[in-house]
Amino acid sequence: MKNWGRALGVITIGMSIAAMSCTEKKKTYASYELYPVRKGSLVEMEYTPQSTRFMLWSPPADEVRVVLYEEGIGGHPLETIKMQPGEDGTWTVTVDRDLLGKFYTFNVKINDRWLGDTPGINARAVGVNGQRAAIIDWNTTNPEGWESDRRPPLSSPADMMIYEMHHRDFSADSTSGVKHRGKYLALTEHGTMNSDQYLTGIDHLIELGVTHVHLLPSFDYASINETQLDKNLYNWGYDPQNYNVPEGSYATDPYQPAVRIREFKQMVQALHRAGIRVIMDVVYNHTFNVGESNFERTVPGYFYRHNDDGTLANGSGCGNETASERPMMRKFIVESVCYWAQEYHIDGFRFDLMGVHDIETMNSVRKALSDIDPTIVVYGEGWAALAPQYPQDSLAMKKNISRMPDIAAFSDELRDGLCGPVGNKRKGGFLAGISGQEESVKFGVVGGIQHPQLRYEEVNYSQSPWALQPVQMVAYVSCHDGLCLVDRLKAAMPGITDDQLVRLDKLAQTVVFTSQGIPFLYAGEEVMRDKKGEDNSYKSPDSVNAIDWRDKTKNGDLMMYYKRLIDLRKKHPAFRMGDADKVRKHLEFLSVEGDNLVAFQLKDHANGDDWGEIIVAFNSRTLPARLVVPEGKYTVVCKDGNIDIRGLGVLYGTDVMVPAQSALIMYK
Numbered sequence: 001m002k003n004w005g006r007a008l009g010v011i012t013i014g015m016s017i018a019a020m021s022c023t024e025k026k027k028t029y030a031s032y033e034l035y036p037v038r039k040g041s042l043v044e045m046e047y048t049p050q051s052t053r054f055m056l057w058s059p060p061a062d063e064v065r066v067v068l069y070e071e072g073i074g075g076h077p078l079e080t081i082k083m084q085p086g087e088d089g090t091w092t093v094t095v096d097r098d099l100l101g102k103f104y105t106f107n108v109k110i111n112d113r114w115l116g117d118t119p120g121i122n123a124r125a126v127g128v129n130g131q132r133a134a135i136i137d138w139n140t141t142n143p144e145g146w147e148s149d150r151r152p153p154l155s156s157p158a159d160m161m162i163y164e165m166h167h168r169d170f171s172a173d174s175t176s177g178v179k180h181r182g183k184y185l186a187l188t189e190h191g192t193m194n195s196d197q198y199l200t201g202i203d204h205l206i207e208l209g210v211t212h213v214h215l216l217p218s219f220d221y222a223s224i225n226e227t228q229l230d231k232n233l234y235n236w237g238y239d240p241q242n243y244n245v246p247e248g249s250y251a252t253d254p255y256q257p258a259v260r261i262r263e264f265k266q267m268v269q270a271l272h273r274a275g276i277r278v279i280m281d282v283v284y285n286h287t288f289n290v291g292e293s294n295f296e297r298t299v300p301g302y303f304y305r306h307n308d309d310g311t312l313a314n315g316s317g318c319g320n321e322t323a324s325e326r327p328m329m330r331k332f333i334v335e336s337v338c339y340w341a342q343e344y345h346i347d348g349f350r351f352d353l354m355g356v357h358d359i360e361t362m363n364s365v366r367k368a369l370s371d372i373d374p375t376i377v378v379y380g381e382g383w384a385a386l387a388p389q390y391p392q393d394s395l396a397m398k399k400n401i402s403r404m405p406d407i408a409a410f411s412d413e414l415r416d417g418l419c420g421p422v423g424n425k426r427k428g429g430f431l432a433g434i435s436g437q438e439e440s441v442k443f444g445v446v447g448g449i450q451h452p453q454l455r456y457e458e459v460n461y462s463q464s465p466w467a468l469q470p471v472q473m474v475a476y477v478s479c480h481d482g483l484c485l486v487d488r489l490k491a492a493m494p495g496i497t498d499d500q501l502v503r504l505d506k507l508a509q510t511v512v513f514t515s516q517g518i519p520f521l522y523a524g525e526e527v528m529r530d531k532k533g534e535d536n537s538y539k540s541p542d543s544v545n546a547i548d549w550r551d552k553t554k555n556g557d558l559m560m561y562y563k564r565l566i567d568l569r570k571k572h573p574a575f576r577m578g579d580a581d582k583v584r585k586h587l588e589f590l591s592v593e594g595d596n597l598v599a600f601q602l603k604d605h606a607n608g609d610d611w612g613e614i615i616v617a618f619n620s621r622t623l624p625a626r627l628v629v630p631e632g633k634y635t636v637v638c639k640d641g642n643i644d645i646r647g648l649g650v651l652y653g654t655d656v657m658v659p660a661q662s663a664l665i666m667y668k
C-alpha cells in the first residue's frame, strides 16, 4: 500500500475519556483497556420477517438510536428508535414488524454530542456509497449452485502461484473484449478475446495457469463516488469504509444492496470453477478518515492508536493506524476475515501493512482461518509506512515472521536485489548488471530461510534469514506499488533495447518462479504491460492503469515463456519443496567465477521430482558466462529466452555456457 494522497488534520481524543465526568448512572472507564468486551459475535442486526433486532457495542455512549430509512441515500428518516443499554457495553432494540428492504444507521451520543450517522462497524449490506446499512433477503444474494461451490484443491502453500490484479486494470480497456468492463462480472465471462483472437479475461488466467488471483481492495472503500460511475474514476481502494461489504463501484448497480453481494459471489464461483482460488487484499491497518469513520462514530478513540500527546498515530502513512491489540479491534479483524471466508468462500488474505498489526492478532487470524480450512492462506507486507505506536518486538513485521507460523511476508530483499532499491528508481540491481546483489538473489532462491551457503551479511535489508519455512516468503519483482517491471527496467537502464527488455523480463520471472518461496506475479507483466513510468498509480486514470490487451498479440513470445515457466513449476516439485530441511538438503549453490551469475543445483530427485539433478543458472551479464557443472549429459529445458519442458537439446560435459541476460535450466 502506498497512498500518500491525503493528509488528515490532527484530531485530539485525549478528552473523550478525561471528560467522561458523567451523569449519575453512567459507567466510566479510566482507559480503553477497561472497556467491557462484547461476548459472542459482533453482528449488529438480525432480521426475521417478524422482527429485527439491532445491537451496537458502545460502552461510553450516553444514548444510542437506530434511524430507519426507505432509501440508501437521501430522503427523510422513517423513524428514530431509542436503543436500551445491555450487557458488556452494548445497546439493543427489537422492532416487531417486517423491515425487509429498509435501510438504517446508528447514531451515538456522548457528552451531549451526537457523533453522526453510521451503518455500524459491521454492516454486511449497504446502500450506495456505504452510508446506510441495508436489510436484505440474503437468499437473493446466492447465485445458482452456490451451495456446491468448493475451493479448488491445494495440497501445499508451496504449490501457489499468485496473480495480483485490480478489477479495472484487468478489464476496463475496450481491447479486453469483455462486456462488464472493470466489474466483478468481468471474471465470469468466458470466451472473451482481443481483436486478434487472443484470450482475455478469465480464460486468459486459465491459459496462464496461475493458481490464485489476488484482488486489490474489493471491500467497500471510500474514494470512488458510487453515484458517478459514468466518470470511470479509478482508485486502488486502500481507503476502507465498510470492511464487510463488497465495493459498490465494481457492481453493475451499487444502489441495490444485494447486487454487489451476488455479483461478488458469482465472481468467486466462476474462478473456483476455473480451478483458481481467490485472495482478498485486506486493509485493517487504517481507515479512510477518522472523524467520519464507522469506528470513531461508534466508540471514539478506541479503535485507533495515539501518540503520547493524544494525537493520532500514523503507522500507515495515511493519517491513522488502528489498534489491533485492543480486544474488540482484534475480535473485529478475526471475525471479519472469517466472515469473508465463510460467506464469500474467500481462500486467502493479503494483509496490507501487516507490520502495523501486532503478532498476537495475526496468529489469532491464522488460527481462526485454519479452524475453517487450513488451506486458506495468509500473507502480508511485513512492514509499516511509518513507525507504529506499539512495541517493535510485538509487531507483525517481517523480521518477526518466525513467531507467526503459516503466515508469509513479501521479500523486498529479492525484489530490490533484482530490480534495484525501491527508493531510487534510476538505480538498478542484479538484472541491470550491478554486482553485489548475488546474495540477495540467493536469499530469494531459498525462500528467505537459513541456508549454509548464504552470506547473509551481503543480503539487502536483512542480514539474517527471517523465514522458518520457504513458504513464509513471497517471491516477486513487481506489484501494484512502485514501477511495474518494464517501467523499472527502463528507468534503471537508460537506452535498454527492446530485445534486452524482453530478455531481462524473462530472467527476472525465472528467478521468481524457481524460488522456493511463493511466486507472485503482477497482472499484465505476462503481456509486458507498462504504466507509462508512473510509480504511484493509485488514482491514475485507466489510460495509465488498464492493461492494453493488444499487448498480448505483440508479446506472444513473452506470454508463451510465462506460461511455460508456470507449467515447469507445476510439473516439477523440486521447485516447490515447501520445507526448509528439504531445501537445505537438496538445493546447493554452484561456485561461479565473477559477478552477476548465480547458479544452483536441485539434487537427488528433490521433493520426489522425476528429474534427478536440475541445474538452474541466472546470468545478467551482457556476455555469455561459463559455468562449471557436475559431469553428465543434460537435457536443456530453458535457454536463451526459450523454455520447453519437453527439451530444447542436449548438453554434455562439465562446462556449459549460459547465454547473456538469460536463465539456463537443464536436468539429468
Ligand code: CA
Pocket: 129, 130, 220, 221, 222, 223, 224, 226, 241, 247, 248, 249
Ligand atoms: Ca465504496
